Amino acid sequence: MNVFDSLVLLIPAFPLAAVLLNGLLGHRYSHEVAHRLAWGSVGLSFLCSIAVFIHTIRTGQAREVVAYKWIFGGDLTINLAFLIDPLSCVMLLVVTGVGFLIHLYSVGYMHGEEGFTRFFTYMNLFMVSMLLLVMGNNYVVLFIGWEGVGLCSYLLIGYYFDRMSAAKAATKAFVVNRIGDAGFLIAIFLVFVNFKTLDYTQVFAHASQLSTEMATAIALCLLIGAVGKSAQIPLYTWLPDAMEGPTPVSALIHAATMVTAGVYMIVRNHAIYDMAPMAMTTVAWVGGITALFAATIGLVQTDIKRVLAYSTVSQLGYMFLACGIGAYTAAIFHLMTHAFFKALLFLSAGSVIHALSGEQDIRKMGGLKNKIPWTHALFLIGTLAIAGIFPLSGFWSKDEILAHAFIHHQYVLYGMGAVGAFLTAFYMFRLTYLTFYGHSRMDHHTAAHVHESPTIMIGPLVALSVLAVVGGFPGVPPEAGWFHSFLHPVTAGGASGEEHVGISVILMLMGVATAIALLGWGLAHYLYAVRAEAAPELASRFPAIYRTLLHKYYVDEFFDLAIVEPLKQLGRVWDWFDRTVIDGIVRAVGQGAESGAAGSTWIEKHVIYAGLNVIGYGNHLAARSWRRLQSGMVHHYAGMIVAGLFILVHLILLWWTGALPMGLALR
Amino acid sequence: MAVPLSAYVIVSAVLFVTGLIGVLIRRNFIIVLMSVEIMLNAANINLVAFSHYLESMAGQIIALFVIAIAAGEAAVGLAIIIVVFRGKISTNVDEMNLLKW
Numbered sequence: 001m002n003v004f005d006s007l008v009l010l011i012p013a014f015p016l017a018a019v020l021l022n023g024l025l026g027h028r029y030s031h032e033v034a035h036r037l038a039w040g041s042v043g044l045s046f047l048c049s050i051a052v053f054i055h056t057i058r059t060g061q062a063r064e065v066v067a068y069k070w071i072f073g074g075d076l077t078i079n080l081a082f083l084i085d086p087l088s089c090v091m092l093l094v095v096t097g098v099g100f101l102i103h104l105y106s107v108g109y110m111h112g113e114e115g116f117t118r119f120f121t122y123m124n125l126f127m128v129s130m131l132l133l134v135m136g137n138n139y140v141v142l143f144i145g146w147e148g149v150g151l152c153s154y155l156l157i158g159y160y161f162d163r164m165s166a167a168k169a170a171t172k173a174f175v176v177n178r179i180g181d182a183g184f185l186i187a188i189f190l191v192f193v194n195f196k197t198l199d200y201t202q203v204f205a206h207a208s209q210l211s212t213e214m215a216t217a218i219a220l221c222l223l224i225g226a227v228g229k230s231a232q233i234p235l236y237t238w239l240p241d242a243m244e245g246p247t248p249v250s251a252l253i254h255a256a257t258m259v260t261a262g263v264y265m266i267v268r269n270h271a272i273y274d275m276a277p278m279a280m281t282t283v284a285w286v287g288g289i290t291a292l293f294a295a296t297i298g299l300v301q302t303d304i305k306r307v308l309a310y311s312t313v314s315q316l317g318y319m320f321l322a323c324g325i326g327a328y329t330a331a332i333f334h335l336m337t338h339a340f341f342k343a344l345l346f347l348s349a350g351s352v353i354h355a356l357s358g359e360q361d362i363r364k365m366g367g368l369k370n371k372i373p374w375t376h377a378l379f380l381i382g383t384l385a386i387a388g389i390f391p392l393s394g395f396w397s398k399d400e401i402l403a404h405a406f407i408h409h410q411y412v413l414y415g416m417g418a419v420g421a422f423l424t425a426f427y428m429f430r431l432t433y434l435t436f437y438g439h440s441r442m443d444h445h446t447a448a449h450v451h452e453s454p455t456i457m458i459g460p461l462v463a464l465s466v467l468a469v470v471g472g473f474p475g476v477p478p479e480a481g482w483f484h485s486f487l488h489p490v491t492a493g494g495a496s497g498e499e500h501v502g503i504s505v506i507l508m509l510m511g512v513a514t515a516i517a518l519l520g521w522g523l524a525h526y527l528y529a530v531r532a533e534a535a536p537e538l539a540s541r542f543p544a545i546y547r548t549l550l551h552k553y554y555v556d557e558f559f560d561l562a563i564v565e566p567l568k569q570l571g572r573v574w575d576w577f578d579r580t581v582i583d584g585i586v587r588a589v590g591q592g593a594e595s596g597a598a599g600s601t602w603i604e605k606h607v608i609y610a611g612l613n614v615i616g617y618g619n620h621l622a623a624r625s626w627r628r629l630q631s632g633m634v635h636h637y638a639g640m641i642v643a644g645l646f647i648l649v650h651l652i653l654l655w656w657t658g659a660l661p662m663g664l665a666l667r
Numbered sequence: 668m669a670v671p672l673s674a675y676v677i678v679s680a681v682l683f684v685t686g687l688i689g690v691l692i693r694r695n696f697i698i699v700l701m702s703v704e705i706m707l708n709a710a711n712i713n714l715v716a717f718s719h720y721l722e723s724m725a726g727q728i729i730a731l732f733v734i735a736i737a738a739g740e741a742a743v744g745l746a747i748i749i750v751v752f753r754g755k756i757s758t759n760v761d762e763m764n765l766l767k768w
Contacts, residue, residue: 633760
């Protein structure tokens with residue numbers, strides 16, 4: 001095992017050690033120690049990841065590191081092993097880098113919260129799971145990480161478990177994810193049946209031998225898993241509710257890393273997807289519809305975090321769209337830039353919430369620009385990045401996806417993405433205007449306490465904002481940047497062939513994208529800054545549309561009615577069945593056993609004991625008569641001896657001679 | 668004329684039965700003990716007579732053993748009588764039933 005391998009193993013080992021320390025011994029030491037362990041371990045992982053990344057750039061080849069042989073027997077071999085290739089390197093840097101910044105931020109944000117150590121333990125456990133997810137070299141390790149992040153998501157959404165809504169949101173996230181996981185598991189089984197192995201390298205090497213039907217089946221099952229984890233239609237409903245968790249959790253898990261696991265998984269499995277054009281189309285359409293659908297909901301939401309949550313769903317839709325049209329590199333590129341700017345946005349929103357002592361309703365904000373200038377500047381950078389304003393990171397990655405769709409003649413998808421981009425720009429600037437501009441709508445109590453966040457929170461935000469600004473440059477120029485050549489070994493061989501287009505088309509698409517973003521900005525500016533009364537007017541003019549959007553297309557209500565309530569009814573029926581029939585049987589069996597026991601007790605008492613008593617009493621009687629033999633008188637005994645001797649002698653003589661001694665004597 | 672073996676046996680039998688009756692019917696422990704001695708000696712007569720008749724010394728040697736054991740037995744028996752007499756002030760056999768169950 002060389003230095004490189006140990007570095008790779010250390011990446012998940014550091015957070016794991018912190019989990020064990022904080023989880024088992026956290027109550028023994030102060031919060032100061034606990035949070036240092038937490039972010040320190042992630043920081044060390046980040047350093048290791050950088051080293052691994054540099055090494056991978058230098059050698060330019062993938063490497064597998066086996067931590068230990070886990071399951072082997074027959075034709076099944078599963079190792080706890082890691083695959084370090086350009087894709088996992090990018091994911092490692094995003095996860096550990098953004099994770100590190102968010103851990104630092106959490107120190108300030110969670111200061112004084114109850115369960116401080118518990119929070120960091122969960123966060124570190126999440127880091128471990130996420131690292132396993134992106135580093136694993138086979139489906140089983142991926143699945144462990146997949147379930148691990150799901151668990152941590154559940155634990156952290158339900159962090160304020162004494163709040164009913166948080167507990168319910170956590171359960172919802174867990175259950176909805178379970179649906180996806182079922183599909184994912186079936187996909188893993190199918191892979192094993194077809195390839196007799198679960199190692200990526202071998203599976204992907206033989207992926208081209210799959211029949212189209214089988215490839216489609218596997219790809220669709222994988223898609224179900226990805227849809228659940230990455231909150232795509234129809235399983236996206238858990239993500240907005242997941243905002244019940246603390247804001248750093250929303251930033252880390254429900255924006256930057258975990259929800260992108262589905263995208264990572266599809267890109268990782270693109271060899272299978274390439275064999276299944278139908279599945280690819282499905283992915284693209286799921287992504288495109290989600291991008292548009294979630295963006296429209298985001299237009300009218302009033303909770304700052306929920307707007308960002310729908311924005312996340314929408315952006316994930318873009319990544320799926322990219323995967324579906326074969327632009328895997330663009331998907332990962334957008335995943336990376338999205339991690340930067342969405343983490344920045346969430347954390348800035350957290351800073352706003354922090355400043356307003358927990359207020360999340362943007363209708364009760366406004367005019368915060370001068371009161372919390374740092375937060376305002378950082379949030380604005382995030383907004384510009386996600387809206388796709390040149391030359392921030394979001395511009396490059398989103399434009400690349402749209403351009404790819406356009407160049408490969410997916411005009412409908414392009415149109416959906418473009419409209420989505422317009423809506424994104426609009427709702428993000430709406431959010432910014434309502435939060436930071438205009439006149440204050442805070443109540444006096446909150447307004448008196450508005451304060452800028454401490455350095456420990458602003459510092460990571462500044463770092464993220466720098467990343468959000470420059471994060472797009474590795475992918476410049478589109479389709480030919482450094483990022484693309486780095487990822488090329490992993491994502492090569494996409495279904496869509498190379499299409500050479502003139503620079504003019506690319507510039508035209510960029511221009512259109514910028515125009516769309518500016519248009520969205522302008523509309524938001526008009527509605528929320530120039531004519532503040534215009535937006536409510538618009539809402540009252542189209543009350544049906546407004547209400548539908550406000551209620552998120554009634555999807556939650558529909559799911560409740562169509563799935564949750566029938567299931568509850570079914571549950572009640574089964575409950576009744578359980579109580580009456582099964583419990584009845586159980587009780588009957590119990591009753592039977594009880595009467596049986598009573599019967600056998602009776603038999604024992606009245607038959608067996610009686611028999612024993614008869615024997616005993618018989619013995620007693622016999623003994624009473626026979627003991628008279630023992631009179632204690634010596635001459636009685638002597639007489640008995642004589643009598644016995646007499647009988648014995650006669651018997652012996654009879655036996656020997658056949659005659660009685662009297663006869664002998666008389667003769 | 669030598670005394671026939673049957674004469675010895677008859678004397679021995681008479682003595683034995685005398686002793687036996689003494690053991691069974693007499694109440695005095697000392698007499699019972701003496702009757703036991705008579706029975707032993709009846710056996711001794713038999714042993715010696717058959718020893719002579721069969722021209723084997725084994726019978727006489729056994730007779731000597733019997734005499735020795737009879738002495739020991741008499742000693743133990745008398746000791747028991749003394750102990751019982753001290754406790755019960757009686758040497759009557761039918762007044763003692765200490766040997767029962």
